[in-house]
Amino acid sequence: MAAGASQNDISFGSDGPLDGAAPGTFPDTWDWEGLDGHLRPRLVTVGIRRFGCTAEEAEDLVQDVFEAVLVKRPRVRNAEGYLVSAFFNRCFDRVEQRARQMTLELGLETAPAGADGSERLLNAFHVRGAFRRLTPVCRQLIRSYCLMRVSLAEAAANSGCTVPAVWKRINQCIKRMRTCLAP
Amino acid sequence: MPRAVKVHSAEADLFALALGREADAPSETRGHVATCATCARRERELAALADAVTLENELSEEFEAAPPRPPSPRAGERRERFLALAFRSDAALAEADALIEDARDDGTDLDALVGSRIGTPGGRLALLYTLQRSNFTSGVPQRARALASAIVKAAGRRADDPGLGALVAEARAIESHGFLSIGRLSEARESARAARRAHADAGSDAFSHALCDYFEASVMCFQGEFGPAERLLRGAARVFAEHAQDHWVGRAEGMLASALSQKGDKRRALAAYDAALERLDPEQDANAVATCLLNRSRCLGALGRFEAAQQGFAQALQAARRHHLDALVFGVRQNLAELDMLRGDLERALASFRAVAEDADRLGLEEDQVVTRLAAAECLGRLGRSDEMIAALRAIGRLVAVTDLRGNPAWTELASRLDPGDVDVGLVSEVRRHVDAALSGFTLPFRAAKRA
Numbered sequence: 333m334a335a336g337a338s339q340n341d342i343s344f345g346s347d348g349p350l351d352g353a354a355p356g357t358f359p360d361t362w363d364w365e366g367l368d369g370h371l372r373p374r375l376v377t378v379g380i381r382r383f384g385c386t387a388e389e390a391e392d393l394v395q396d397v398f399e400a401v402l403v404k405r406p407r408v409r410n411a412e413g414y415l416v417s418a419f420f421n422r423c424f425d426r427v428e429q430r431a432r433q434m435t436l437e438l439g440l441e442t443a444p445a446g447a448d449g450s451e452r453l454l455n456a457f458h459v460r461g462a463f464r465r466l467t468p469v470c471r472q473l474i475r476s477y478c479l480m481r482v483s484l485a486e487a488a489a490n491s492g493c494t495v496p497a498v499w500k501r502i503n504q505c506i507k508r509m510r511t512c513l514a515p
Numbered sequence: 516m517p518r519a520v521k522v523h524s525a526e527a528d529l530f531a532l533a534l535g536r537e538a539d540a541p542s543e544t545r546g547h548v549a550t551c552a553t554c555a556r557r558e559r560e561l562a563a564l565a566d567a568v569t570l571e572n573e574l575s576e577e578f579e580a581a582p583p584r585p586p587s588p589r590a591g592e593r594r595e596r597f598l599a600l601a602f603r604s605d606a607a608l609a610e611a612d613a614l615i616e617d618a619r620d621d622g623t624d625l626d627a628l629v630g631s632r633i634g635t636p637g638g639r640l641a642l643l644y645t646l647q648r649s650n651f652t653s654g655v656p657q658r659a660r661a662l663a664s665a666i667v668k669a670a671g672r673r674a675d676d677p678g679l680g681a682l683v684a685e686a687r688a689i690e691s692h693g694f695l696s697i698g699r700l701s702e703a704r705e706s707a708r709a710a711r712r713a714h715a716d717a718g719s720d721a722f723s724h725a726l727c728d729y730f731e732a733s734v735m736c737f738q739g740e741f742g743p744a745e746r747l748l749r750g751a752a753r754v755f756a757e758h759a760q761d762h763w764v765g766r767a768e769g770m771l772a773s774a775l776s777q778k779g780d781k782r783r784a785l786a787a788y789d790a791a792l793e794r795l796d797p798e799q800d801a802n803a804v805a806t807c808l809l810n811r812s813r814c815l816g817a818l819g820r821f822e823a824a825q826q827g828f829a830q831a832l833q834a835a836r837r838h839h840l841d842a843l844v845f846g847v848r849q850n851l852a853e854l855d856m857l858r859g860d861l862e863r864a865l866a867s868f869r870a871v872a873e874d875a876d877r878l879g880l881e882e883d884q885v886v887t888r889l890a891a892a893e894c895l896g897r898l899g900r901s902d903e904m905i906a907a908l909r910a911i912g913r914l915v916a917v918t919d920l921r922g923n924p925a926w927t928e929l930a931s932r933l934d935p936g937d938v939d940v941g942l943v944s945e946v947r948r949h950v951d952a953a954l955s956g957f958t959l960p961f962r963a964a965k966r967a
Contacts, residue, residue: 365598368597368598372594373583373584377581377584378574388589391587395596399600402601404722404723405608405647406611408760409761410760418758453574455570456570457571457757459567460571461753462756463571464761465790478569479572483539500527502527502530503527506526506564509564510526513563513564
């Protein structure tokens, strides 16, 4: 135990009132029709285009994740975000499985790493999560610096701070994001 | 001869190079990367990151712009099946709310409640939702634990039933939470591990495993295993973020902050508390928000930032009162008294601790009755009112005799021979530290102080 440690921080991890208090209200009403109508066709398209699924396979995977989210409904607050991530994870599992199968069939010792672009996709998936852990201001800064290629001076002018301040913020964000990439 | 220290390039400069934006990187960085294998590797990693940012953006745009596809022959059947399941889920959620009311009641026979539901899919789903309802599991953790144990027991009698994996896994996780809340750490740890095994057997997804990591790490923080707990929490936060569940990211960040704070790294803890608070919803995560505000203020106090700490406690108090979180209101008041003591305002601290002790009496918080009175006694000692301190410590001895703190080595040492000089050699504050730790489930090594 480190010297000066404080051991009695109050235990974290609850979001409901204590005994005797009025129970809280939770946004339990999900728009099933909306989720189904909006997400299902998009996920199927991404599965086919990016992960090489057949239409039937993609539809099966989408069905699986839609059914799976139901068993953890009170734990999930952003249903759309959960469904998209769960679908991507299933697709990655499928890609891995395919690579393993290819290895066996071709008698290779290891599958050619990332030959099918799955590693790039996995990195993009992790970046998606990493972005969620940045503040909105930082997210916007990194996107504009990387994608719109604004200069440090423009970024500073847009956010009303100095160039060194923008540089420092980019430095911190990148440090944090770098750890998100697949090992 | 002093050793030369190699200075590597900054992340932002390497990132500029990786993006092909040479103008944003100083010329020294370009020269350095050409000769430094470490920075060349970092630049390659950052190029992969830049590529991933671009691809992530492409995917998002592609996802939103995806053209509608003609429905497959089985699309209608799938949709119908899903909507039927969703309808069943709505019904189970309503049943779970009724179940929570029943389960809260100490007189309810939980074995019977479980037995009448575990045999049907709808009943199982209602039980599962009941366990996942945090207003139940955090509001009455011991009833939730009892329900979870009843589920595990009932599932054990149906060992040949393959549809119980997710329910058992959830029950184990809630058992862990319940054990943690009463300081039974090894049982809490074992339950969290059992939850992970059950999820693995049930083929659950990464999110469920991250929840197990979160529950186990919560226990590890109180077992002093900060490094491994930190790693588990960081991994869990990453998975929660990938699943876009900000409230769980907030909880993991908050727990990480607690681990850092307990480790003594108050500055990093502050940053982690801020990250947690950004992601938690003041209404839906009221308890977590108030807890974070309270613990964050404790860090500020420990860093000597008394004004900021006072403001933070005021915010925590407001949040706790608004949501009727009585235990947290008590915690804030106790910490405000502590802050007065840290500031050196001993008269005020004494008055505050006495008032908080009365609250502990009223609320029946036995251990807190001892802790707050010990603090008041220390104030008396430091104010030079030795006779009153000795009298206060004698009175505390009578309280300790009926609590779990009986036998605490630090207290035993102090009580063995009460002496006015004990406050000067730091024995009273040492005892407070040990008693505080014992309340949180810690056992600190005790070495007898050199007494006058």
